[in-house]
Every structure is written in C-alpha cells, then in structure tokens.
Amino acid sequence: MISAEKIPNNVDLAGNKKLQRALEHWQPAYLDWWRDMGPPGFQDSHQVYLRTATSVDAAGWAHFDYVRLPEYRWGIFLAEPTPDRRIGFGDFKGQPVWQEVPGEFRNQLRRLIVIQGDTEPASVEQQRSLGAHCPSLYDLRNLFQVNVEEGRHLWAMVYLLHSHFGRDGREEAEALLERRSGNDDTPRMLEAFNEPIDTWLDFFAFTMFTDRDGKSQLLSLSESSLDPLARTTKFMLTEEAHHMFVGESGIARILERTCQLLRESGFSGDVRKHGGIDLPLIQKFVNFWFSQSLDLHGSEVSSNAAAYFSNGLKGRAEEDKFDDDHILAGNMYVLDLMDDSGLIIREEVPMRNALNEVLRDWYVGDCQAGVDRWNKRVLEAHGMSERITLPSRRFNRKVGVYADKHFDPFGNHLSTEDWERRKYEWLPSPDDKRYLHSIQATPVYQPGQFANYIAPPQRGINRQPIDFEYVRTEQ
Amino acid sequence: MTFETSPDQYKHWKLTVDGNVATLAMDVREDAGLRPNDYKLKLNSYDLGVDIELADVLQRLRFEHPEVHSVVLTSLKPRIFCAGANIFMLGTSSHAFKVNFCKFTNETRLGMEDMSAHSGIKFMAAVNGICAGGGYELALACDEILLVDDGSASVGLPETPLLGVLPGTGGLTRVVDKRKVRRDLADDFSTLVEGVRGKRAVDGRFVDAVYPTSKFQDAVARRALELAAMSDRPKSGPGITLGPLSPAIAGDTIAYKYVTGSIDRLKRTCELTISAPGGSEDPPLREMPTTAAQFLAAGDQSWAVRAFRELDDALLRLRLNEPEIGTIILRATGDPAAVLAVDASLDANKADWLVREIISGIRRTLKRVDLTSRSFFALIEPGNAFAGTLFELALAADRVYMIDHPDEANTVQLSVMNGGAYPMSNDLTRLQVRFLGEPDSVGKALTHDGPFDASAALAAGLVFSAPDDIDWDDEVRMAIEARAAFSPDALTGMEANLRFAGPETMETKIFGRLTAWQNWIFQRPNAVGERGALMTYGREGRPTFDFKRT
Incomplete structure (x- = not known):
C-alpha cells in the first residue's frame, strides 16, 4: 500500500494519482531488489542507527533512529522551490524554468536521469559484501547509511521518471531494478559501476572519488531548466556530502593509523608486518579510483555535453560562479589533445563542446582540496615527508583522448610494454588486493573496537559516543 | 487566400456543354493574376488562381453535370494553347509557394485522370496552338491529345533547356509512363525549346493525331462524341449544385x-x-x-x-x-x-x-x-x-x-x-x-x-x-x-x-519525383541563384551555371 506515512515526501504523494499508481507497482519491486541485492545478512535481524529524511527543513532531513534496513523509510524530497526561478544558462537563458518536460527534450532528459539513476542501485550492489568484513560498527553503520541513501537517490530519479515520462518512464524505472552490477547479461550502464567494491579501502576511495563525481553531476543537474530535476538533485547533494565525508574521513583514519604504525616502528618498518596499510598502497587506490572517476565525466570533446548545455538540461557545477555570459556561444576552451604521433598538442575547442572537461576541472579541484586536507592534517601533522598526490589526468584513462594510450601518474607517455611491466607500481595488484582481504578477513562487530589498520573517528554519529552500538543485533 | 470559387466568378475559363460533351476553353486574362503587379499572364500562362478555377470546374463537372461524358480541353486564344505556368510568377514566388503550387496543380491533373478512370468522363486535349511546359502537361493529363497541324502549333517541355528546372506537374513521368514514348526520343524532346509538331509529334507518340486546321474542329468533335459514348454516366441531369462553404x-x-x-x-x-x-x-x-x-x-x-x-x-x-x-x-x-x-x-x-x-x-x-x-x-x-x-x-x-x-x-x-x-x-x-x-x-x-x-x-x-x-x-x-x-x-x-510503402504508381512517381527532384532543383543556385536560369529568363540573357554534377 502506498502511503505518505510510509513514504515521507514533499511532493503531495497523497494527492498524486499518477505517482501512486506507478509506485504501487514499483515499490514492491524495489523492496525485492533491496532484499536480493542489498547487504546480505543484515536485512531482518539487525537494527541500524540511521538518519532518515522526513522533510527538507533543517529539523526534518536528519532524523536519527534504529531501523531494520528493509523498513527504512525511503522518501521523495525536492528542495524548496525558488520563486520565479529563471533558466540560468544556454540558449533559453532568462526564460522561466520548466515545470513540465518539454517534448523536444524528453528523450535527452530521460537519458540523463536514467544514467544518473542507474549508478545509485549499482553502488549498493557493488558494496554488498563489505558488511561481512567491516572494521567497526561505526563504519558498518556508515556503509549502511550510504547504501540506504543511494537507495533514496534511486527513488528520487524514479520519482522524476514516474512523474514526467509516462509509460517510458515507468519502464525505465523497472529496468533500473533489473540491471545488476557486474552481470554479463544485464550490466549497469557505466563501467565503473560494474566492478565489485570488496575491500574497505576501495569503499573509502569510491566514496571519496566516485561519489564526488556524483556530486559533480548532481551540481550540474541542479542547474537544470527542468525545475523538478534541479530541486531533486539539490536535495540529493545534502546526502551526497555525507558519502564524501565517509570516504575522506575513512582514508584519513587509515592514513592516521599508518602514521601511528610507522611512528611505533620508528619509521623504518614495513607497516604491513603490523597489519597496517602502507602509504604506497593507499596512493595506488587514489590513482585507481581518481582515474576511474575522471572517466565518468565523459569525453573531453563532446557533442552531447554541448547539446545538454545549449538546451538548458545540464549546466556547469556552480554555474553562477562563472564570470561569463552563461551562454558560451562563441567561447573557446584550450584543451590538451593528442595528435596521431602521440604528441600532446594544445587546441582551442568550442567551450560548449568542452563542458565535460570544464566539469572535470571543477572535480579535480574538489578532489585536490580533499587530498590537501589529508596531507596537512595527517601526514604533515605526523611530521611525515611523504604526500598523497592526484595522478595526471592522462593516467589510466579508458574514456576520451587518452584512452588506449598509456601514461605514468606524472603524465609521461609509456609504451604498452612499459605500461604492462610497470602498471602495478601505480595501480593495486592482485597481491595488494589479497593483502587487503587478509587484514579485513575478520569483521569487527564489538562497539568501540576498530580493526588494526584504521584509527577510530574523532567523534561519533549524531553526538553519540564512539563506542555506541551503531548496529544492534536482535536476538 | 481561399480556394473556393464558382462559375460566375471565373476569369480564365469558359465552360460550354453541348449534349454529352463539355468544352473547357482556356482564355486566361493577362491582367487577372493573383499578383497582377508582379506578372502578366501572357500566352495563356497560368498561376494558382487559374488552376483553382480549373479544379473548381472539374469538381462541378463531376457533381453538377452528370450529362457530361467527355471534356474537350482547348484554348480560345489564337495560335496558343497554353504556355504553362507563368515563369515570372515562379521567379517571384517563395520556394514554399512554388512547391504548394505544383502540388495543387498535380492533384488537379491527377483528378482528371481519376475522372477518366472512375467517373466515366474522358478528356481530350484539342491543342490548337503552341502548347509548352505546363500546357503540355495539362494535355498529358487528358486521355487523348489532338494537335492542329498548322506548321506552328507544337507540344514541348522546354523547362530544361529554357529555365534550368523540370516540368513540375508530372510531364516527364507521363511522357514515358503514360504515353510510353521511347526514352531517347523523350530525352531529345525534353531538351528542345521549340518542341515537336506535325507527323513527328504523332510518330513519337507525343500526341495521338494531327489534323490540318480545316479538319481540326470536325475531328475534335467526332472524337469527343466517341469518347463520350464510352461513358456509363446518365444521359441527362440533374446533378447537385455545390454551394459555397462559407466558413x-x-x-x-x-x-x-x-x-x-x-x-x-x-x-x-x-x-x-x-x-x-x-x-x-x-x-x-x-x-x-x-x-x-x-x-x-x-x-x-x-x-x-x-x-x-x-x-x-x-x-x-x-x-x-x-x-x-x-x-x-x-x-x-x-x-x-x-x-x-x-x-x-x-x-x-x-x-x-x-x-x-x-x-x-x-x-x-x-x-x-x-x-x-x-x-x-x-x-x-x-x-x-x-x-x-x-x-x-x-x-x-x-x-x-x-x-x-x-x-x-x-x-x-x-x-x-x-x-x-x-x-x-x-x-x-x-x-x-x-x-x-x-x-x-x-x-x-x-x-x-x-x-x-x-x-x-x-x-x-x-x-x-x-x-x-x-x-x-x-x-x-x-x-x-x-x-x-x-x-x-x-x-x-x-x-x-514512410507514408507510401508498397508499389509505385504513376501517381506516386509524380509526387515522389516532385518532392525529391523538382524541389531540389528549385532550390539550387543554377535555378534561383542571381544568375540562375529561372531568374535570368526573359531578362538578362544567358544564365551562368555551376557545372558540377551532383
């Protein structure tokens, strides 16, 4: 039964026959999917201390309580409307925003929403094995918070599909539950979402870097002329921020513990001997997930990106911070491209075609700020001379002008042979993965206890103590 | 712009009914074009207004004159049957207007063939003078073409050599598809400014028969009666009157x-x-x-x-x-x-x-x-x-x-x-x-x-x-x-x-080729550029072509 009580919302679900009808079919399918593909072993016999959004105001979006995962109240929220909001960029700049999908852009908008929507359940599927290997109840709870919020983000995209795209939208909403991360027959749409995330270092790097791509995308969609899409994604950003907090603080805590272990061993020993994660290994995960997430921004020169911007469907992240006319009809962007002989050449391309790269610029800056915090607050504070760095944008790319070519993390071109010989200097090797599996083999389920490779957080969730029982096992 | 008219308003056509034969005579008033300041409808050339009257009279023949079993299409102008669509009208019209004009004239001519096939009304063109371009296409829409053999009356499709465009109302298609003229003869015919006359016109099947001036009217009358005799329409009226629609x-x-x-x-x-x-x-x-x-x-x-x-x-x-x-x-x-x-x-x-x-x-x-x-x-x-x-x-x-x-x-x-x-x-x-x-x-x-x-x-x-x-x-x-x-x-x-899947007919070919070829040619600089053939015709001498074939 579809009720506003079970589905907290600010979209007048009770008065929206179209949405009720669509959800009557979709909601049970969603719960089936959650039971099938959500965290195994944590469905019915655990209570998790989770935040649930019950409204969009400050009091309502952070409501904490214990809940069984399948009983989580996934809701539908749009950020409060901006009165007389106008289109902020592209060919329709200055006109009133759209409350309905213009027929002309129906297919483009649907595609944007479906691609965004597909990543949400995908990440839940990717992360489903982690609960059995958690470093603490605090981290387990954070994992589940991320998972249920990715689920809510799926709901948000499905709300748009159900409300604005008719039968096609309902079919796409069903299909979002039918694709499976890593499945050969029905894979998720984007390649980065088909790799299992089976170590906690992967999870933290994923939430640091790939969820930050989610933030890029949500920021640019929150500029959209389609007001319901803009408002939906704006609210999603509040939740996405927590995911990046989990990633950034997770790696910071690993760095912290590594520094402690190094200090304890007099900076001479191999931290792996003490069950820690060495800095070069952390750097490899940064290299991998950062480059993977760069790919998610798409090709450097893209006609799709130009069309999305021109038509007002997808702006730049924080559009109003750009000091230009926001139309970009004649603007140019200087891009590093490669000629046939493999030489890097600078070329001017029309700005509208380069908007994926513009968004990537924003993304790289946002990542760098996070990396700088690690270096300053952890490595520098411990007196270490080593630093975590972001690899060159050319490194390990599968999409765009650097795909099918090889570069080291400093951007130097490599032959295929050199790359094959040296790639595990920069990317996680099977041995590295085996090591990580070995140190997370035994999960830590005691309140206040932490695996040896990670430091405790500085504070608990919602002002609870660190040894709070964030996940409770029911007898 | 309205498409409604009635016989009391006709400016360009005279209909007379004698027994079971109707004579529809073209007598275009030079000064009564739709845009009289832009062009004069000389030599029985036509514009959309002339064709709206033709469509109207054909419609009335169907409904108002059941006694009409054959129609003689002829001209009241001496030594000229019809010079076709007015070139200055085309030269001063927008592309969209030209296309619409051609489409409408095609529908009207196909309507004549529809009358012949389904309504028991046969058409004969009594070509009593020069018959060129759209004039010959009008004749081609008739079941038979009789041409006066007076040493000057001719039929022709001079569009290619004269204007750098194509006949716009199915002329080329009908020459080979309907009249089954051999392609090399048709090719030759379609590049002649002056057209063909006399025996050559008959031998090539461009017309059905030629008669000297003295015998032409008798031959026309005789053949019109023979065509009328094939009809299954009632011997006499009444029909129904098509009143104004007055929206x-x-x-x-x-x-x-x-x-x-x-x-x-x-x-x-x-x-x-x-x-x-x-x-x-x-x-x-x-x-x-x-x-x-x-x-x-x-x-x-x-x-x-x-x-x-x-x-x-x-x-x-x-x-x-x-x-x-x-x-x-x-x-x-x-x-x-x-x-x-x-x-x-x-x-x-x-x-x-x-x-x-x-x-x-x-x-x-x-x-x-x-x-x-x-x-x-x-x-x-x-x-x-x-x-x-x-x-x-x-x-x-x-x-x-x-x-x-x-x-x-x-x-x-x-x-x-x-x-x-x-x-x-x-x-x-x-x-x-x-x-x-x-x-x-x-x-x-x-x-x-x-x-x-x-x-x-x-x-x-x-x-x-x-x-x-x-x-x-x-x-x-x-x-x-x-x-x-x-x-x-x-x-x-x-x-x-997508609309016309399945076999081609003469009708689909005419519209298909109009859409694809004629409309393309109408847009090209060789026709409508500053020195295009359609623009220079009758004004500035030879056109200048870009000779690259597409």
Missing part, C-alpha cells in the same frame, strides 16, 4: 458546419476536428440519405459531400496560408454509429453515378491528407467518431494515439469502406499499406466483430499508442512538442518516405 473565420479558428480548425501559433499546431452527422437539426434524410434518390435530393447538404468538401478546403488553406503550422491534430467527434450508417448507404448505392462521385470525393480528400507535408497526429478520445470512413483519417495520420480509459467507453470501428473504397496514390488501401509486412492483419481487422477498444486496437496494430487516462495528457503533449521541434524539411522528407 466562419475568427482569429485563428475556422468553423465550417462539420469541420473546425483551430491554430495554436506558439505550438505551431492546428487542431482539426471533423464531426459525425447527426449533431445538427437537419432532417436526417438530408444529412444521411439512404437511397440514390435521397442523395440527389440532399444535394451538397448530405454529410458525406459537405464534411469532406470542408475538410478539403481546410487542408488547402492550411497548406498555402499557414506554412509554419507543422502539426495537425486530427479528431473525429460525434456518433460513430451515424458514420457507419452513412458508410452502409454509400456502399449500398455505390453503383449510382452521384454516390460514386461522393465516394470519389472522399477518396481524393483523403489522398490530400496523405500528400500534405505536415505531421498528422490523430487523437482518439471518449466521444470519438473514428469509425469506417472517418477511421480512414486516423489511418492517414502519421501517429494515432488512443486513450485507454478505465471508466469511459472509447472505441473505434471499421466498415466495408475501409476495405477498398479509398485507395491511396499507390492503389493500396491504407490498411494494406499499414500492414504491408503482415497482410493477414488487414483481413483480421476488417472481419473483427464490432468495435475495438483501446487495447484491442493496439493489439490489432490500428493505433500507435494507447496511454491510460493518467498518462494521456503528458504523453500526447510531449509527442506533439517533440514533433514540432524537429526540422520541418526532414519531417517532410521522412513522412513522404
């Missing part, structure tokens, strides 16, 4: 008795609605006669005559006057049972000359829909009258949306009239064309017991989409908005490609 026009709406059109300029759409009979206070037998005698008595007031004359007029106005209205939203409203009753009466009396003309009029109007370069979306909602003949309109549409309503009845129904009464230009019914890949579906649909609800219609392939009441508004709105945003040129080409 009420207010702003962007036009309201006839059964048809209303309403334009939304922002969305570039026209909602065109045709209502079933039975909604007015007319005596039922006048609106819906059941016997041939009743059809005759009802005159132009029976629904089957009037509603489709109105639709035809609305389409013509839209085509010419509203080039930016790209999407036409078709609805049929009223009692479908009344439409089915009309269909039964039409079918029962189809052997009658008048009912045959009525069916033929509907057929030609439906073809006009097929040939109209606008997107047609039919919307089938509760209260619709898409049954039988009116369902043919849905079949003519590019997309059909039918609401699958849980509470309100919404059905469509076929009748015997969907089974062959209204073939398209390709001689197939719309159902046959629709189901070219699944021929069994035609019979299944026609023998379906009773009406189709939305899901049955969807399953039978009769409609494109059947959204329910919750989805309907959004689905339809977005489909129409999406359509309006596409390139109008691409849509015209796309629709023309």
